[in-house]
Amino acid sequence: MCRWRSWWKGLPALILLIVAALHFGRAPIEAELTDQTDRLFVAIGESWARASFEGRDALLEGEALSEDARVKVRAELAQMFGVRHVEDRTTLLPERRPFTFSAIRDGTKLRLEGYVPSVYARKRIIEAADKMTPGVVVSGAKELVRARGVPAGDFIGMVAFGLEQLGKMQAGRFTLSDDAFSIEGRAPDFATYDALEVTVRSELPADFKLARFAVLPPAVSPFVWSATREPDGVALDGYIPLGDARRALLDMVRAAVPGAAISDRLRLADGSPPTDGWLKAVSFALAQLGRLPNGKVALSGTTLAIEGTAPDFAAYDALAGARRAVPEGYTLTRFAVEPPTVSPFVWGVQRGGNGIRLTGYAPSEDAKRLLLDAIRAGFPGVPLSDEMRIGAGGPAAEGWVNATVFGVGQLAKLRSGAVRGKDATLSISGEAVDSAAFATVEAALASPLPGGFTLQRDVRPPIVSPYVFSLRKDGEGLTISGFYPDAAAHQSLVEAAKALLLGGAVNDVSALAQGAPSGFSNMAMVALGELARLSAGEARFDDTKLRFTGTALYPAAIESIRANLAAALPKSFSLELALDIAARHDAGDNAMCQKAIDDLLARGSIAFSMSDNGIAAASRGLLDHVAAAAAGCPDAVVQVSVQQGEAAPGVAAARAKAVSDYLAQAGIAPDRIVAGSPPAIAQGQPDAASSEAGLQLIVR
Template sequence: MCRWRAWWKGLIPLALLAAAAVFFGRAPLEVALTERASDLLSDIGESWARARFDGRDALLEGEALSEDARAKVRAELARMSGVRVVEDRTTLLPERRPFTFTIIRDNTSLRLEGYVPSRYARTRIVEAAREAAPNLKLVGEEGLVRARGVPAGDFAGVVAFGIRQLARMPAGRVTLSDDAFSIEGRAPDFATYDALEVTVRSELPGDFKLARFAVLPPAVAPFVWSAQRDADGVLLAGYIPLGDARRALLDAVRGAVPGAAISDQLRLADGAPPSEGWLKAVSFALQQLGRLPGGKVALSDTTITIEGKAPDFAAYDALSAARRAVPEGYTLTRFAVEPPIVSPFTWGVLRNATGLRLVGYAPSEDAKRLLVDALRSGFPGVATSDEMRIASGGPSAEAWVAGATFGVNQLARLRVGEVRGSGQKLVISGEALDSAAYGAVTGALGGAIPGGFALDRPDVRPPVVKPYVFGLRRDAQGLTVSGFYPDRRDHDNMLELARGEFLGAPVNDVSAVAQGAPPGFARAANVALRELARLESGEVRLDDQKLRFSGVAMLPAAIDSIRAALTADLPPGFVVDIALEVAPPPPLMDGPSCQKALSDLLARGSIRFVEGGTAIDPISRGLLDHLAAALGGCPEATVAIAARAGASAEDQTLAAGRAQAVVDYMAQSGVSAGRLLAIANGAEAAGTPRAPGIDFIVR
């Protein structure tokens, strides 16, 4: 029989036990389901969602990127074992168009701004930033906003890629706008710039596109550029500014050197002068390169250099003219263009009555300018016609300037003339301004010629004078020679004769060389000199072909003798005007004094005879007149005129004849023949040599 009242009492403790079992067994179940749900959501790539459990009932929360993601999470969670029902409380993230993200780096920090699709993406981005830039302060990670609209692909991966590129620069910015990737900044060096450009253009994750690469190359100083031309084309080297300069530059190369192959080794760099002016300067330089096969042009900041070898004079003239048309703001600091080669290398400076004329070639513009400066200094105010061109193939510029300047210095001493050069030979010709200038030129031409030049056929002539004047004056001080003479050799010979004929008297020569002498001038001067030696004092003046002869003769008989000699011996065309007087008789002397006077005269000169004969040489008339005058001072003395002779009979005969010739001359000069005795003074012993000559012996 059922005792239901007792059974009912047992239900209460049983219910309590059941409730306790349910309460204490539910918590571990919920924890286990939550952990399994979290792993599931992570495995399917939907970590944005979170699941909470009330027993076996799931409460799904979170902000989804799309309805598909919400449906996917609900379906996957509902299929998980142990889940009874799923309550979906998820929402959709706000959609952002465009979906942007920015990374900004400066020297001390790395800033993150913009949207992320999930907490997971944010975590990856932050970890990438700390790994790539551990020494920078990370700013903005808490302000990143989750949103829908993320482009396809690994968004966090492309952000990490951008962070790694920024880490290579001291400052910069990476911007993502949907699937467009942009980077800007300044590379610290060319290696970094090159690596950045290659990496960004080739390794950017595939679902993203490069919208802008604005990384600046490093700034360089000086900013150099060059173009070199050879048989294969044009080689471009150095730097090129940012922007569209490369295209404009290549167009300029094609225009200057049509058809040339271009080797472009230029690299972008910052630090260039303003692009517009730089391109004008480059275009100017390339125009000159077009005239220079094998040439080179270069820029360094705002300076230009041009070097090469001009193929012809037209090209060289155009290049020289371009030196005066350099673009504004730029300076041509080096013009090393070698002019065309010429052979022979000739040049000249010509002077005539109207001015100067430059002809031929100079080795460089600087050398020519130095020559022109020398002309301006030596010929102030004189008009100059410049026909000289620049060429190669001659002496070095330094040697040429030295030789040409030397020539110009000599030309300044010429009334008309020329200086011409051919290779290392120098020719100077013309008429001197005056006798002093002629002496200076001939003296300079007698020395070494600067620049290694050799003098070739110099033809510098003395000046032409009119009337042609020459003078000789004899007085107590000696012989003075003045006026002009046409030939130095004849003049020197005359002076040498004068020192003998004037018995060693001092000769003061103040004459100068000149052209314009009448025919027979040298002979006339020698005749006049010979007869002047017969005077105690006197003067000779030649005025063209008119001779004036005046002075004091030592003997009355000498006057007619001098007149006859001048009339007979002067060259045809010369006329003579003679004005002579006689000197007073000498004071009387005793025998020893007379002997001394005669011996002194013979010590200063000697009586000469025609070679091999007894006739007296006319040049001895001056000495004989002085001897005759001395004999006038001892009228009572008897004088033996002894001719020294050898031991042979022939010598004795010749000596006797010469002694008699002197006696006859003395007698014609007014000395009494009775006082004179001619003897031949033979050798003391046979074979003893004796110098020929005449002795006067007072008895």
């Protein structure tokens, strides 16, 4: 039986059952609707929006980029199956003008700054940053601010493009401002620099433009640059500083070489000296290049080089002079400009009363400098006139320097003279300072010249005045002093002195010199012969004056000597004679007298004239000393005998008589002289000019 009046007692349990069913059945529906809306927003490109559900009622939230986006999202959500009602709580993002974004890299660090249009854009940008370079740490991604105002076009693609370029540099910055971007930094190498420049100027994402490309090229060291003259123009190679230096440089080239075609192979590079100073150095170098039809100029850092061949001496002189006008801060380290070729290649170093004069050509600047150094060292304080130019076509520089400096060394020993060269021949001429210098120069010139040069010589002894010469005889021998004009005549004089002094010592301290009066050599030989007749004495020449002094061995010798000297004396000469007579000392012992005579005859021989068999002049000294020895034994008889030998009949007798007569004139009493008696006391062998006899005098 139904108890309908009690049904209400089960109503609370039913309500609880319904509430539980509604509660536990709605949660999966809300979750499913949320997932569907998330996928929808991504599919329609509006990921900024988000929706939450209470049952089938949607609450739409988010910051939209535009009102159109809000309408679009709201409409799409309302049409989605299962959604009953949409409550729109979306707002518009703040608008940013300009809409900026930047990425800054410093080694392994990358910082992102600025605005992004959406969470999706932020996510994609972070992904691109993470892929940029392995090991790069990205910061600032969470601080990227969503905003309206994003430029038209592929913003994410543009940012990814910038990050890709930034990945090629160790440090740099990519900046986007609305639809314009800039990139700056330093390329690690020229390949990267070239690739960056080409890429950012030609492969940009659509709707974006390059506002500034400030990527520095690599820094190079040394910073080199060169300009070379070619048949059809000027070729530029190396590096050029940043900025507008290229335009200024090209203007300089056109001014230095008008009308020349310019081949510009220069690369922008960092690391140059200050641009203003660099351009001044380039301007200086190009001015020199304008004088060299086939030349080259180059800069390396702050050093300058110039090379080529000068077309004429005017150009070479201008180039050489420019070496002293190098811009401040720069140094000319190489000057390899060949001068014009000359033929024949001549040069000279002349010494005169006004100093040293250089003429002709030197093979190089260095060679000339070495020559000047040698001249200044050899002639300190002497005025120098430098007219020497640099020329090509001559001997090798080293050989030229060695030979010419050798010549200058000899020139320093000359009072006046010159060193002259012609191709590979060197001539040295002049007058020596003194006799010692002349001897030194003569010895030096006897050896081969350095560098294989042929030597021509005309070095003369010094001219002296007064011209003095002395022959002094004493107990120790003969001393020759003063000057002589001729080496051959002097040698004959020395040899004659050794014979006339009968083996006595000859001390020669004379020297060769010019300035002797005419007839000097012959008169000196005559004076030597008469001096040999004295026990002691001197024949002294003072220019044309002859002073003859000493001690004669017997009285008659004085007049004989006077007469012989006067007969030989040149007309311009004068004679002063001052002779005394040696005191006679009687030996008292005939044996001692005989020994003295034998010693004299052992050291000398008597010569006879072939014309009349008289006593030769060269034998007067010997016979005077024989007479003096014989006079020491006044009681002795002197026998004179000349063995005939192969002489013609009567020659021996005539020669014996000549000796006897000479001894008689020398003061030996005629009654003491016996001629022609045996044994023979002299032997002679006649020849074409004279006959010599070994003479023996026997004293009884």
